[in-house]
Amino acid sequence: MFSNTASCPGNRNDWENQDQHWNCSKTNKVYHCLFDNNGNLGEICLRGPPAQVQKNFCPQYNQVARDVTTVLCDKSAGCPNKSFSSNEVYKYPVCLQGIYTDTTESQRPSTIRKARWHSIKTEMVE
Template identity: 35%
Template sequence: MLRKHTYSTMHPCVSLFLLCNIAYVRAIQCARTQDEWNKASASLKCQEPTYYHCLRDENGIMTQKCLERVWIQNGMCPEFNSRVDRIDVFQCQSDKNVCPNTIFWSNAVYIYPICYDKTIPTTTINSSAILLTSTETQVP
């Protein structure tokens, strides 16, 4: 006879498994030279019409994928949008003269390492600025 177990908290073995998975996650470091880019591209084995891309996603996580390349306008950087599985762009922000100054293919982003350094803006909410009120009216 099989017994059905119900756990009010996560099973210890599942917890251990999750901890082990987290311990072995390796951060992706995108290539910064054409030679490094070519080696990484060869390992992913992309085939036309897709090309090797190593891009930061909207959450700041680096990802390597085979994607169709797109033109990126000057002053912009490519970014992988994981929600729609496509390349988006963001405005390059730097005090130095290191942002893209010409259009380029998205798969050549290694030319502009500043594009890997995007910081994710954080939004803070001032709790005193939010006031929720409720009013009740009596309908005759």
């Protein structure tokens, strides 16, 4: 279950501590702390391997698909410069600062269409 939080761990050690706190590893799940598609920052244990996130994208938890999707990083600096696993998002703090800080609610749908959602299993396009 996605649980809202005020902040995410900022380094590997803190990330592993949260993983232990959530008992994700003990249940064969992977700890994640990331934004969801509604703009909420939260923590969750997810089944399966972490998502592979492409360069210039950030991971995001999609509440409808109940899976990690990715969205184009819209920041001017600090975007991921190489592919990475979704559970290593702490390496790219810009992805934990919110994806839509420069857009209004009415602009979000076109931004999502432009970025195109990428799911591990299938590609979802609005």
